[in-house]
Amino acid sequence: MSPEFIIASIVTIIGLTTPILLAGLGELVTEKSGVLNLGVEGMMLMGAICGFAATAFTFNPWLGVIGAAAGGALSSMLFAILVLQLNSNQVATGLALSIFGTGLSSLIGQSFTGRIVPQFGSIFPDVLAKDPIWKLLFGYSPLVYFALIMVPLTAWFLKSTRAGLILRAVGENDHSAHSIGYSVTGVRYAAIAFGGAMAGIGGAYFSMVITPMWAERMTAGRGWIALALVVFAGWRTGRLLAGAYFFGFLMWLELFAKANGFGNTMPFLQAIPSQFWAAMPYIMTVVALTLISSRGNVGASAPACLGKPFLPST
Amino acid sequence: MRIKLEKRPAPSTFMLIATPIASVLLTMLIGMLVFDAIGIDGQRAVVDIFLTPILASYKWQDVAVKAAPLIIIALGLSIGNRAQIWNIGAEGQYVIGALCAAGVGIAAGPDAPAITLIPMILAGIIGGAAWAAIPALLKIRWDVNENLTTLMLTYVSFQVLGYLVGGPWKDTNGRNFPATAPLPEQLTLPILFQGSTVHLGVAIALILPFIFWLIMSKSVFGFQIRVVGSAPHAARHGGFDAKQTIWAALLIGGGMAGLAGALEFTGSLKAVNLGFPSGYGFTAIIVAFLGRLNPIGCLIAGIVLAITYVGGQVAQTTVHIPNSTAGIFQAMMLFFILASDILIRYRVRFIPTKPAIADKKEARV
Numbered sequence A: 001m002s003p004e005f006i007i008a009s010i011v012t013i014i015g016l017t018t019p020i021l022l023a024g025l026g027e028l029v030t031e032k033s034g035v036l037n038l039g040v041e042g043m044m045l046m047g048a049i050c051g052f053a054a055t056a057f058t059f060n061p062w063l064g065v066i067g068a069a070a071g072g073a074l075s076s077m078l079f080a081i082l083v084l085q086l087n088s089n090q091v092a093t094g095l096a097l098s099i100f101g102t103g104l105s106s107l108i109g110q111s112f113t114g115r116i117v118p119q120f121g122s123i124f125p126d127v128l129a130k131d132p133i134w135k136l137l138f139g140y141s142p143l144v145y146f147a148l149i150m151v152p153l154t155a156w157f158l159k160s161t162r163a164g165l166i167l168r169a170v171g172e173n174d175h176s177a178h179s180i181g182y183s184v185t186g187v188r189y190a191a192i193a194f195g196g197a198m199a200g201i202g203g204a205y206f207s208m209v210i211t212p213m214w215a216e217r218m219t220a221g222r223g224w225i226a227l228a229l230v231v232f233a234g235w236r237t238g239r240l241l242a243g244a245y246f247f248g249f250l251m252w253l254e255l256f257a258k259a260n261g262f263g264n265t266m267p268f269l270q271a272i273p274s275q276f277w278a279a280m281p282y283i284m285t286v287v288a289l290t291l292i293s294s295r296g297n298v299g300a301s302a303p304a305c306l307g308k309p310f311l312p313s314t
Numbered sequence B: 001m002r003i004k005l006e007k008r009p010a011p012s013t014f015m016l017i018a019t020p021i022a023s024v025l026l027t028m029l030i031g032m033l034v035f036d037a038i039g040i041d042g043q044r045a046v047v048d049i050f051l052t053p054i055l056a057s058y059k060w061q062d063v064a065v066k067a068a069p070l071i072i073i074a075l076g077l078s079i080g081n082r083a084q085i086w087n088i089g090a091e092g093q094y095v096i097g098a099l100c101a102a103g104v105g106i107a108a109g110p111d112a113p114a115i116t117l118i119p120m121i122l123a124g125i126i127g128g129a130a131w132a133a134i135p136a137l138l139k140i141r142w143d144v145n146e147n148l149t150t151l152m153l154t155y156v157s158f159q160v161l162g163y164l165v166g167g168p169w170k171d172t173n174g175r176n177f178p179a180t181a182p183l184p185e186q187l188t189l190p191i192l193f194q195g196s197t198v199h200l201g202v203a204i205a206l207i208l209p210f211i212f213w214l215i216m217s218k219s220v221f222g223f224q225i226r227v228v229g230s231a232p233h234a235a236r237h238g239g240f241d242a243k244q245t246i247w248a249a250l251l252i253g254g255g256m257a258g259l260a261g262a263l264e265f266t267g268s269l270k271a272v273n274l275g276f277p278s279g280y281g282f283t284a285i286i287v288a289f290l291g292r293l294n295p296i297g298c299l300i301a302g303i304v305l306a307i308t309y310v311g312g313q314v315a316q317t318t319v320h321i322p323n324s325t326a327g328i329f330q331a332m333m334l335f336f337i338l339a340s341d342i343l344i345r346y347r348v349r350f351i352p353t354k355p356a357i358a359d360k361k362e363a364r365v
Helices: A003-032 A040-058 A061-085 A090-112 A142-160 A162-172 A174-179 A184-210 A222-232 A237-258 A274-294 B013-037 B042-055 B057-082 B090-108 B114-142 B146-166 B200-218 B220-230 B232-237 B242-269 B280-290 B295-318 B323-340
Strands: B002-007 B346-351
Touching: A003 A040, A003 A142, A003 A162, A003 A184, A003 A222, A003 A237, A040 A061, A040 A090, A040 A184, A040 A222, A061 A090, A061 A184, A061 B323, A090 B280, A090 B323, A142 A162, A142 A184, A142 A237, A162 A174, A162 A184, A174 A184, A184 A222, A222 A237, A222 A274, A222 B146, A237 A274, A274 B114, A274 B146, B013 B042, B013 B280, B013 B295, B013 B323, B042 B057, B042 B295, B042 B323, B057 B090, B057 B200, B057 B220, B057 B242, B057 B280, B057 B295, B090 B114, B090 B146, B090 B242, B090 B280, B114 B146, B114 B242, B146 B242, B200 B220, B200 B242, B200 B295, B220 B232, B220 B242, B232 B242, B242 B280, B280 B295, B280 B323, B295 B323
Parallel strands: none
Antiparallel strands: B002 B346
C-alpha cells in the first residue's frame, strides 16, 4: 500500500464520516432530552436542498450553510409541534417527517436540477491545503472542521453547563424536572431544533461539498445510519466520534470492495461481499443496543424518557 | 384566550371516524395552497393525485394492485400497534418475505408445477415472521427497544437483497443487471380479470380485513391484544402473558409483511431486483394510523394511500412534479391524523383569558 493510497483513503473516510457525525451529534442532543426523532433522513434532505438553494441565490456557501441549518431546524419544528404540543406518537411522527422531507426536498429541488453552485474554498493557505501530505490535516471543507469542533463543544455543553444539565435532567426524568420548575417542553423544542439544524448541515455536505449539485434523495439513507450511530455510541459524545469514524471506515470498505479493490492484494477480503460491510453498522447497532439493554454496566444507557410523551400531572 | 384540554370520560367514537376523513380533506386543502404558493397549479395537482385515479376507470387496476400490499402489511402492523408494540421494520420483513418466496421458486426450478406457489407464499410468510422474530426475541429476553431494532434490521435486509440478486441468485441471462430471473409463467399468481394486472393477491387483501376483524372483535386473542395495549396492568392481573403478546404482535406483523412481499413478487413484479423495496412497509404505517388500527379502516385507508401513489404518477406527467411528491401528501395525512388523535381522548375548551394574576406562574428556582 502506497502512502498516496493511504492518504486518499483517509480523505475518503473523513468525507464519508462528516455528514453522519453532524447529524448524529444533533440527534444525540435531541435524544438526550428524551425525544426520539426518526426524521433525520428527511431533515438532512431538507438541509441539503435549502443549503443548495441558499447558495444558489447568494453565491456564498457560508450563507448556504446557514440556509441548510434553517431548513433542517424549520422542518424539525413540524415534528416538535406535533410531538410536544399534541403529544403525538414520536415514532410515527418522525417517520412522517422523513417521508415529508424526502418529498418536499424533491419538489423544491426540481427547479435546481442541473445547476451548479460555488463551493467552499479551502480555509488554509494552498501551501498546506494542496500539499500531498499536509492536505491530510488542512485540505478539507470547512464543514469537516466544524463537525470536529462541535464534538467537544457538545460534550462540554452536555456535561459542564447548567443548560446541558437541565437538558439531561429533562431526558432522564421529565416529571422531576417539571416539578422543580424547568420547562420540559421548552427544553425539548430547543433540543429538537438543534438536532434539525445539525442534520440540515449534515445534509448540505452532500449538496455543497461532495457534489456541488442537487439530486433527489441524495443523502441515500445516511440519516438512518446517523440514527444507528447515536444508539451504537450509547448516547455518549466521545463514543459518537469514534463510532462515526468506525462507520465511515465500514462505508469505505464497502466502496472499496465494490470497486474490487481487495482483488489484487487481499483476495480473502474480496471474498466478503460489499453488502456485508454495508450491513455492519446496522448489525453492530443491534448488538450494541442489546448489550446496553441487557446489562447496565457498559457505561452507557438510553435516556430514561426516550420516546415517551410528557403529560404533566396537573 | 387560553386553550384547555379536558379528558373525555370515554374515547369519542365520532372523532375516531371523523378525524381520518378530516385529515384527508385537510391534506388536499393545505396541499393545494402549498403548491399554489410555490408556483405549481395546486388545484390540478390535487385533482390529479386524489381524484383522477378514482374517476378514470383504467386506473382502478393500478390502485387495486398498489393497495393490496399496503392493506396486508397494515393489518399486521395494527395488531402490534394495538398492543403498543412498534414494529417499524415492515419494509424489511416485506423484502425478506419476497426473497424467501423467490428462494423456493429458484430451488424448485423453471419447470416446477404451479402448486409450488403455495410453498413459495408460505415461505414468504415464514421468512417475514422469522425476520421479525429477532426483535421479538431481543425484546423478550433483554428488553431491547423494538422500534430501533426493527428499523435497523430493515437496512440489513436491503443488503441481504443486494447480495442475493447481485450474486448467487443473479439472472445469468440478465445482461449483468442485478435481478433474479423472471418467474416462469406457471409460478406467477393467477390474474383475476383477463387482460388486467389484478392478481389473486388483491382478492386476498380484500378478504383478510374481514378475517382480522372477526379475530380482533370476537376472539379471546383479539381481546387480549386490546387489553394489553389499553390497560397493561389489568392485562397482567387478568393473567395475560406479556411475552406471548410480544411474540404474537411481531410475528403477525412480520408474517403479514412477508405475505405481502411474496404476493407482490409472484403477482406483480415477477422478479426481485434492487428496486423491490419501494417503501410499502413504511407507507403501511400511515395506512394503519389512518385506518385507526381497525381492519376495515385499514382496507379503506390502504385504498386511499394507493390512490395517492397512482395519482402521484398522473401528476408527474400533467403538472410535472417529481414522483416522490406523493410522499408529501402521504406524510401530511399522517401528520394530521397524529395531530387529531388528541381530539379522541380530550375535549378542547377555549377559556377566555383571566387577569394576569390568575395565570399559572412558572415556578423559578
